[in-house]
Amino acid sequence: MQTDLVLSHLKKHGQLLDLEIASATGIALAQVRKSLADLMKRGEISQCSVTHFNGNKRIDGIQCRISGYVPPVAPGRKAGSNKSAASD
Numbered sequence: 001m002q003t004d005l006v007l008s009h010l011k012k013h014g015q016l017l018d019l020e021i022a023s024a025t026g027i028a029l030a031q032v033r034k035s036l037a038d039l040m041k042r043g044e045i046s047q048c049s050v051t052h053f054n055g056n057k058r059i060d061g062i063q064c065r066i067s068g069y070v071p072p073v074a075p076g077r078k079a080g081s082n083k084s085a086a087s088d
Helices: 002-013 018-025 029-042
Strands: 045-053 057-066
Touching: 002 018, 002 029, 002 057, 018 029, 018 057, 029 045, 029 057
Parallel strands: none
Antiparallel strands: 045 057
16 A cells, blocks of 8 residues: 555656655655565666765665656747758
8 A cells, every 4th residue: 555655656746765755655764665665676666775965964865766757748849950941
């Protein structure tokens, strides 16, 4: 159940640290890390270890995101060559 909650939170909010997921969902950090390991085994997420420093305090965590996710193209005009101007 908690694994599904972690996965849905990642789908909704994108790339996050394990600490952020635990804080937002109210799940214990150890359980979030267990859920992330299960999701990683199933190939549903990608993760890497990160280290942040807050002053002299070292914070180790896991940064993760949905595997193979490519965000949709934003609407509107795109930068690049203008084919109609090139043909004139």
